[in-house]
Amino acid sequence: MPDLSAMLEQGPVICAEGYLFECERRGYLQAGAFVPEVVLDHPEVVEGLHREFVHAGSDVVEAFTYYGHRQKLRVIGKEDILEPLNRQALAIAAKVARETGTLLAGNLCNTNVYEPGTPAAGEAGAAFEEQAAWAAEAGADLVIAETFSWLGEALLALEAIQAVGLPAVVTFAVHREGTLRDEPSPAEACRRAEQAGATVVGLNCIRGPRTMLPLLGRIRDAVSCEVAALPVPYRTTEAEPSMQALRDPGRGGAQAFPTALDPFTCTRQELGEFAADALALGVRYLGVCCGAAPHHIRAVAEAAGKTPPASRYSPDMTKHSFLGTDPGIVKAYQEYAGNL
Numbered sequence: 001m002p003d004l005s006a007m008l009e010q011g012p013v014i015c016a017e018g019y020l021f022e023c024e025r026r027g028y029l030q031a032g033a034f035v036p037e038v039v040l041d042h043p044e045v046v047e048g049l050h051r052e053f054v055h056a057g058s059d060v061v062e063a064f065t066y067y068g069h070r071q072k073l074r075v076i077g078k079e080d081i082l083e084p085l086n087r088q089a090l091a092i093a094a095k096v097a098r099e100t101g102t103l104l105a106g107n108l109c110n111t112n113v114y115e116p117g118t119p120a121a122g123e124a125g126a127a128f129e130e131q132a133a134w135a136a137e138a139g140a141d142l143v144i145a146e147t148f149s150w151l152g153e154a155l156l157a158l159e160a161i162q163a164v165g166l167p168a169v170v171t172f173a174v175h176r177e178g179t180l181r182d183e184p185s186p187a188e189a190c191r192r193a194e195q196a197g198a199t200v201v202g203l204n205c206i207r208g209p210r211t212m213l214p215l216l217g218r219i220r221d222a223v224s225c226e227v228a229a230l231p232v233p234y235r236t237t238e239a240e241p242s243m244q245a246l247r248d249p250g251r252g253g254a255q256a257f258p259t260a261l262d263p264f265t266c267t268r269q270e271l272g273e274f275a276a277d278a279l280a281l282g283v284r285y286l287g288v289c290c291g292a293a294p295h296h297i298r299a300v301a302e303a304a305g306k307t308p309p310a311s312r313y314s315p316d317m318t319k320h321s322f323l324g325t326d327p328g329i330v331k332a333y334q335e336y337a338g339n340l
């Protein structure tokens with residue numbers, strides 16, 4: 001059985017995420033509630049996407065249970081599909097992980113009802129317990145608990161994962177202000193999660209490469225465990241540091257999140273550069289979150305020195321009809337390149 005800690009000892013681990021956005025773009029998931037009913041309605045789409053991400057270099061197959069918890073299903077009036085949805089998502093991911101020798105990850109995330117000291121906090125904890133138990137029953141190698149803007153909620157998720165005896169990756173979502181809602185310092189939140197038993201801690205989602213990178217050094221310094229970094233592939237800036245903050249000048253300054261982020265999409269090169277910079281800081285669990293496509297994942301994997309199956313098709317511009325330098329390229333066409 002693949003083992004997260006053993007794999008990290010050997011080198012960087014790549015984890016592709018972003019299933020919600022990608023299934024939405026493909027027309028199999030509704031933006032708004034963002035509930036992954038696709039795992040029941042079109043399991044072949046989810047399985048195919050898992051395979052594409054592994055082909056591109058992901059070492060982890062994350063079961064698509066993001067926003068598949070009790071609180072989200074209640075919002076769409078479908079609590080009755082909670083257990084079938086979770087079990088099916090885990091079964092789809094397990095099939096791909098076992099066939100490809102990758103890690104099978106269960107997934108817990110923010111409930112969007114949690115507030116400290118309220119009954120909702122207890123309900124969040126109960127939701128994590130049932131999801132973590134299903135992940136364990138499906139034979140998960142680890143559970144990813146992610147996108148938490150409350151440290152307290154993340155610690156509840158971690159507790160549920162530890163109760164089923166699985167390694168935990170705990171990642172925080174740092175919004176515009178650069179803090180969590182109950183802890184000013186993301187680095188301190190990571191330190192607390194490590195202390196509470198997480199195998200890997202770090203950041204995912206919300207921030208693009210440019211505005212996530214500056215936070216990583218402090219996290220690396222604050223903990224002794226492995227650190228995770230999974231930005232969104234969008235060109236966030238100091239002025240607009242989160243994908244939710246991005247305003248599109250091409251659309252009169254309208255908010256781009258969540259369905260009009262396309263003009264802000266990072267190139268594969270930008271993700272590769274981010275991965276190289278993060279690796280230089282000592283971050284060894286790398287991936288891409290909402291908005292990720294396979295070419296981004298391949299760029300991250302290649303920056304980490306890997307050659308996934310998709311690297312067979314990585315660009316070789318020497319053979320391009322106009323831009324190439326190969327002896328087989330017609331000279332007149334090379335000379336015309338400047339007119340393209």
Ligand SMILES: [Zn+2]
Nearest residue numbers: 205206289290
């Ligand atoms: Zn995300």
